[in-house]
Amino acid sequence: MKISQEELETLQLNEATIELAVNLIKVNGYVLFEGVLPEAKVTELREAFKASMKWFLDKHGEAIYLNKTGFNEGTNHLGIFLPFAPPFNDPLVIEHPFALAVIDRLLGPDHAVTLFSSNTSLPGGRKPQPVHPDYGARFGDLCKVSLPITDLVFNIPLVDVHEGNGPMEIWPGGTHLLPDNYYGPNGPNPEELAPHMHSMKVHMPAGSILIRDVRMWHRGTPNRSDEIRPNLALIYSASHRDNTVQIPQETYDGLSERAKHLFRWQKIGYPAIEPTHE
Numbered sequence: 001m002k003i004s005q006e007e008l009e010t011l012q013l014n015e016a017t018i019e020l021a022v023n024l025i026k027v028n029g030y031v032l033f034e035g036v037l038p039e040a041k042v043t044e045l046r047e048a049f050k051a052s053m054k055w056f057l058d059k060h061g062e063a064i065y066l067n068k069t070g071f072n073e074g075t076n077h078l079g080i081f082l083p084f085a086p087p088f089n090d091p092l093v094i095e096h097p098f099a100l101a102v103i104d105r106l107l108g109p110d111h112a113v114t115l116f117s118s119n120t121s122l123p124g125g126r127k128p129q130p131v132h133p134d135y136g137a138r139f140g141d142l143c144k145v146s147l148p149i150t151d152l153v154f155n156i157p158l159v160d161v162h163e164g165n166g167p168m169e170i171w172p173g174g175t176h177l178l179p180d181n182y183y184g185p186n187g188p189n190p191e192e193l194a195p196h197m198h199s200m201k202v203h204m205p206a207g208s209i210l211i212r213d214v215r216m217w218h219r220g221t222p223n224r225s226d227e228i229r230p231n232l233a234l235i236y237s238a239s240h241r242d243n244t245v246q247i248p249q250e251t252y253d254g255l256s257e258r259a260k261h262l263f264r265w266q267k268i269g270y271p272a273i274e275p276t277h278e
Contacts (some may be wrong), residue, residue: 001033003098008036011097016149021102025149028218029176030202037156037207043085046206049230052121056080056275076125077166077220077231079278081117084247088236093232095259099154099209106149109240112263114151116245117278121166122159122229125222131171131194134235139173142181147216150239155179155210156232166223167201174247176213183215190217236262246270 001021007013013021023135024031037045082088094113103111123126135151136238137143160166171194183188194217204210212218214235245266252260252268 001031005034007098013098013101014028018101018105019038019054022105025102025106025211025213026196026231027150027250028172029174030170030172030210030212031102031211032211033201034210035036035205035207036096039093039094039207039231041087041090042158042207043241045090045093045156045232046230047231048087049082049118049158050228050254051084052231052275053080053228056277060277062083072085074126075129075220076122077119077129079117079119081089081200081244081273081276082232083274084116085272088232089251091256093260094209094234095157095256095262099118099211100258102211103152103154103236106152107236108226111236111238111262112233112240112265113240113245114243114265116165116266117233117235118230119155119220119233121220121223121227122221123193123226125258128169128221129219131190131217131219132216133175133183133190135183137180137182137187139180140184141181141186146177146183147180149176149213149242151214151235153210153212153214154234154236155212157204157208157210158205158232159227161202161204161206163201163203164223165201165225165229168221169199170212171197171199171217173198175217178215179233181199198232206242229249242263243267248272 021031138147243266247263247266247268248271249269
């Protein structure tokens, strides 16, 4: 979706924009707001992320690379938890008004952040990831109806994402609407069905906002470029899930009231972590 200049300047979405975005997520499983973060903020985030990734690979790279053939079974896709510290905990990341306007409508005002992380496609991937949803069945094999949306992934790409640097491939328009038991180990195998279904690769400019239902089938694709393709990744949830985010008490006390509410389930009073492999 294209956002109007007025919306960008005021950081407030029009009602029609919110309604369209909400309906797109309900029907298609995702919505994309193109290039909405200021260029200076994207640059700051990108440079900080590159430094964090270099630190992580310098410290852990030898352990995760297997005989120089790549990691994560050769996909070279890597998720790392980020420290809850500037610039990653900037308000335009953790409580962007555009994202919250949409997420509030879908999850209600009491949702919270349950993941504070990133996903990056590094150069040299030999194959795509398997097709998958991010979460499995909530009730195993028991529930044979589609459940309401309860968890939304929020991504911000820090570089322009195009065909050559590992775009996410998605299967929209229904894979998030399957009966709950279909997401369990005894449901249909996405890898078998996906080749016979419509998919698309998500190309987007740096600083875009992508919001998607965690159940929508997707996969990372190989990065053929010489540079990393990083995404910031948060999950907003309607019910309590993980509490992996460590937030120093002083940092938490300095957050806005909305941000405090969003992170209320996390580890408050713990030191911020170093970049850590998921």
